[in-house]
Amino acid sequence: MPSRELTGYRGRALEFLSKAKASIGDVLEARTEWGTVTGTLVPRYQYADDTHVVLKLKSGYNIGLAVSKLKSASVKTKGEKPAFEFEPPERPEPRVGLPRVLILGTGGTIASRVDYRTGAVHPAISAGELHALIPELSDIAEIEPEILFKVFSENIEPAHWSKLAARVKSAVAEGYSGVVVTHGTDTLGYTAAALSFALQGVPVPVVLVGAQRSSDRPSSDATQNLIGGVSVAANATFSGVYVAMHLDESDDAIALHRGTRVRKNHTSRRDAFLSVGVPLAAVWRPSGIEQVAPDLPKRGDGARFSPATHFDGKVALLKFYPSMPGGLISAVRSMGAHGLIIEGTGLGHVGSKDIAAVKAFVKNGGLVCMTSQCVSGRVDLSVYDTGRDLLRAGVVPLEDMLAETALVKAMWALGNSATVADARAKMLENLVGEMTLRRLPG
Amino acid sequence: MPSRELTGYRGRALEFLSKAKASIGDVLEARTEWGTVTGTLVPRYQYADDTHVVLKLKSGYNIGLAVSKLKSASVKTKGEKPAFEFEPPERPEPRVGLPRVLILGTGGTIASRVDYRTGAVHPAISAGELHALIPELSDIAEIEPEILFKVFSENIEPAHWSKLAARVKSAVAEGYSGVVVTHGTDTLGYTAAALSFALQGVPVPVVLVGAQRSSDRPSSDATQNLIGGVSVAANATFSGVYVAMHLDESDDAIALHRGTRVRKNHTSRRDAFLSVGVPLAAVWRPSGIEQVAPDLPKRGDGARFSPATHFDGKVALLKFYPSMPGGLISAVRSMGAHGLIIEGTGLGHVGSKDIAAVKAFVKNGGLVCMTSQCVSGRVDLSVYDTGRDLLRAGVVPLEDMLAETALVKAMWALGNSATVADARAKMLENLVGEMTLRRLPG
Numbered sequence: 001m002p003s004r005e006l007t008g009y010r011g012r013a014l015e016f017l018s019k020a021k022a023s024i025g026d027v028l029e030a031r032t033e034w035g036t037v038t039g040t041l042v043p044r045y046q047y048a049d050d051t052h053v054v055l056k057l058k059s060g061y062n063i064g065l066a067v068s069k070l071k072s073a074s075v076k077t078k079g080e081k082p083a084f085e086f087e088p089p090e091r092p093e094p095r096v097g098l099p100r101v102l103i104l105g106t107g108g109t110i111a112s113r114v115d116y117r118t119g120a121v122h123p124a125i126s127a128g129e130l131h132a133l134i135p136e137l138s139d140i141a142e143i144e145p146e147i148l149f150k151v152f153s154e155n156i157e158p159a160h161w162s163k164l165a166a167r168v169k170s171a172v173a174e175g176y177s178g179v180v181v182t183h184g185t186d187t188l189g190y191t192a193a194a195l196s197f198a199l200q201g202v203p204v205p206v207v208l209v210g211a212q213r214s215s216d217r218p219s220s221d222a223t224q225n226l227i228g229g230v231s232v233a234a235n236a237t238f239s240g241v242y243v244a245m246h247l248d249e250s251d252d253a254i255a256l257h258r259g260t261r262v263r264k265n266h267t268s269r270r271d272a273f274l275s276v277g278v279p280l281a282a283v284w285r286p287s288g289i290e291q292v293a294p295d296l297p298k299r300g301d302g303a304r305f306s307p308a309t310h311f312d313g314k315v316a317l318l319k320f321y322p323s324m325p326g327g328l329i330s331a332v333r334s335m336g337a338h339g340l341i342i343e344g345t346g347l348g349h350v351g352s353k354d355i356a357a358v359k360a361f362v363k364n365g366g367l368v369c370m371t372s373q374c375v376s377g378r379v380d381l382s383v384y385d386t387g388r389d390l391l392r393a394g395v396v397p398l399e400d401m402l403a404e405t406a407l408v409k410a411m412w413a414l415g416n417s418a419t420v421a422d423a424r425a426k427m428l429e430n431l432v433g434e435m436t437l438r439r440l441p442g
Numbered sequence: 443m444p445s446r447e448l449t450g451y452r453g454r455a456l457e458f459l460s461k462a463k464a465s466i467g468d469v470l471e472a473r474t475e476w477g478t479v480t481g482t483l484v485p486r487y488q489y490a491d492d493t494h495v496v497l498k499l500k501s502g503y504n505i506g507l508a509v510s511k512l513k514s515a516s517v518k519t520k521g522e523k524p525a526f527e528f529e530p531p532e533r534p535e536p537r538v539g540l541p542r543v544l545i546l547g548t549g550g551t552i553a554s555r556v557d558y559r560t561g562a563v564h565p566a567i568s569a570g571e572l573h574a575l576i577p578e579l580s581d582i583a584e585i586e587p588e589i590l591f592k593v594f595s596e597n598i599e600p601a602h603w604s605k606l607a608a609r610v611k612s613a614v615a616e617g618y619s620g621v622v623v624t625h626g627t628d629t630l631g632y633t634a635a636a637l638s639f640a641l642q643g644v645p646v647p648v649v650l651v652g653a654q655r656s657s658d659r660p661s662s663d664a665t666q667n668l669i670g671g672v673s674v675a676a677n678a679t680f681s682g683v684y685v686a687m688h689l690d691e692s693d694d695a696i697a698l699h700r701g702t703r704v705r706k707n708h709t710s711r712r713d714a715f716l717s718v719g720v721p722l723a724a725v726w727r728p729s730g731i732e733q734v735a736p737d738l739p740k741r742g743d744g745a746r747f748s749p750a751t752h753f754d755g756k757v758a759l760l761k762f763y764p765s766m767p768g769g770l771i772s773a774v775r776s777m778g779a780h781g782l783i784i785e786g787t788g789l790g791h792v793g794s795k796d797i798a799a800v801k802a803f804v805k806n807g808g809l810v811c812m813t814s815q816c817v818s819g820r821v822d823l824s825v826y827d828t829g830r831d832l833l834r835a836g837v838v839p840l841e842d843m844l845a846e847t848a849l850v851k852a853m854w855a856l857g858n859s860a861t862v863a864d865a866r867a868k869m870l871e872n873l874v875g876e877m878t879l880r881r882l883p884g
Contacts, residue, residue: 154788269818
């Protein structure tokens with residue numbers, strides 16, 4: 001076992017640091033082949049290699065130095081006490097009487113560690129390590145971590161949604177107070193919508209949690225998002241599927257977004273996720289949970305719980321653009337798509353010359369629905385000729401539904417309906433808050 | 443000629459109203475086959491039919507009543523004075539010494555009138571009528587209206603951009619102080635980007651103006667947007683291509699957005715257009731023009747004006763979604779696309795199984811570029827494995843460029859380059875403010 005002062009180091013790296021009399025938290029001056037680096041010695045994760053020493057630079061960034069390239073190192077300033085708390089991932093005894101929360105790992109930044117050789121971030125940390133990284137979790141709930149799969153979120157597909165939904169379904173039967181799903185942020189919104197449709201009437205909170213910055217970075221949002229998410233899963237008085245992410249750039253508040261109304265609207269900000277067209281569902285702060293939307297379903301007994309976890313992945317999404325050939329719509333159909341979500345312009349339009357292809361898609365038994373690439377607002381196919389032509393062609397207008405939610409809903413509707421007409425009827429119904437009734441014009 | 447009190451009415455409608463002793467602005471009680479309607483008599487446009495009487499209801503909406511179905515009508519309240527100014531479209535004598543502004547009509551809501559039989563909006567009003575509807579324009583500039591084409595904006599294609607750009611080019615040679623383009627809002631952003639690339643170094647302001655509400659509606663933004671747009675075209679000290687639309691829901695200010703940074707972000711709000719990733723270029727108010735961005739090109743002599751008005755329409759836009767088949771990318775290639783803009787997730791990702799198709803596209807001489815469906819923020823293909831694989835496949839990362847702007851730029855770059863390598867180099871260069879240099883990480 002490595003000494004407490006050199007947590008995570010082993011092999012050649014441990015030998016090198018021991019010789020330099022260095023401890024975690026010391027400021028080291030390391031001489032390499034290419035120059036001198038000064039930084040604070042940080043601990044390694046449990047499964048790190050044994051060939052690198054990692055220093056946190058003044059900038060807050062970590063640098064990994066190959067032991068083989070290190071000439072020597074000396075302690076510049078002795079750390080007063082270990083500057084980093086890093087317990088080996090031993091599970092603490094659960095406190096009696098706390099709510100039980102299942103944490104399902106799927107991969108993504110919240111469960112990432114940096115590969116110090118390439119600087120790349122890999123979805124690799126185990127749920128056990130997560131537990132160890134955030135000891136606060138043990139004060140909130142009796143945590144049961146479980147890795148369901150480990151994939152980058154851009155590789156998550158309808159089959160993963162089904163697997164997740166089925167696991168949440170059984171977790172409800174097992175009596176968990178709530179479920180947290182850790183997920184890469186890229187497609188977090190799609191998965192949140194998928195669980196919303198698959199788990200209608202779920203009696204406990206199901207909270208998807210991501211992070212925009214990996215957990216080794218000084219500005220990481222991983223810890224606070226997870227604490228907020230677990231608190232809501234354990235204690236919220238409402239049920240349903242939500243996304244828990246930073247409300248703003250501060251660490252003070254975590255926003256809870258409805259699973260069908262949330263969108264990743266920025267590539268990198270910690271408050272990248274926004275509720276579109278509706279207010280936030282709730283806000284978590286260290287002081288407690290504030291419910292913002294009055295109409296959230298209450299935590300319940302599951303009498304209305306009707307899981308339907310199948311998805312028909314053969315639905316396509318096309319965003320219309322100037323000069324888009326109708327042939328693209330026909331190609332989607334030839335590739336065997338059962339459904340098509342169009343992101344039209346403005347109120348929901350495509351070029352007149354594309355309407356024939358849309359018509360043929362519907363005539364061949366396909367489900368074609370219209371959303372808007374504007375993101376905000378609502379489609380209305382009754383205002384202009386083009387819209388009315390699309391209605392006549394059989395296009396289903398999806399009011400103010402997000403295009404991403406519409407895609408997922410169509411996959412769910414086609415996966416759980418006997419006929420296309422059935423699926424079409426489901427698309428026009430507001431099932432889990434995915435669309436609002438049309439306001440009166442004015 | 444109809445009397446001044448019944449402007450626009452003729453034939454049977456004029457006869458009916460004359461008999462009822464009604465004038466424009468009177469509150470009428472009209473008895474129809476199906477009930478009684480009360481509203482204010484409004485004027486008709488010059489080319490309206492002669493079979494309907496139009497009343498403005500308390501709600502602000504107009505209703506067209508067929509004369510054949512009208513039993514009778516009586517004046518309930520006499521209008522104190524005509525409540526609506528509507529001059530027949532006779533062109534006033536231009537005032538001496540005003541700047542000359544060319545107004546190019548393309549169709550769309552700003553040039554629409556309502557079909558009172560169906561309630562639909564048609565892009566039909568002539569530029570002459572526009573002039574008559576907004577007499578203020580004659581105080582701002584010597585207006586030269588010209589209808590270039592009349593199409594819904596969802597039908598505008600690269601060939602239209604070329605035609606528009608060529609006309610602006612000749613207008614510059616003809617000595618106009620500025621050019622205004624009226625355009626439907628659906629694809630206004632795409633056209634603004636197209637003119638930005640085609641007219642680099644244009645020495646005068648080129649202002650695209652749209653309207654979210656047709657000009658017969660009480661909340662129409664058509665008039666104010668056009669007044670703002672013409673003022674900027676006539677008087678701004680800066681040059682370049684801009685979009686002029688409401689800054690907020692009030693009529694007090696018109697925002698000027700850079701042509702390469704603007705997006706329609708709401709289906710119906712008057713302030714639907716937003717500048718993404720950069721501040722506004724300028725704001726017009728009745729009191730004057732306030733330049734917000736310090737780096738706008740100055741109105742000049744055209745020494746740097748290098749129009750390149752050709753576009754290669756064979757570029758596709760695909761928005762990635764969970765379970766998108768790589769086959770869709772191959773299909774685009776089979777359909778003869780020379781370029782492909784991908785709206786990836788997050789920092790610019792697609793599913794791992796789609797990367798082979800991307801690679802094949804590039805290997806076959808295609809130009810493939812990456813943007814993000816997040817809308818805001820910047821792609822970064824160096825953080826995750828998927829991104830690095832895409833870089834190795836030959837994908838061009840487009841920093842913080844909007845996907846819509848990227849599509850238009852690729853069409854322009856391929857249309858004005860000898861080789862794909864040339865086009866690729868243009869994509870990575872910031873030509874007209876379409877992307878900003880990468881910030882340092884932190």
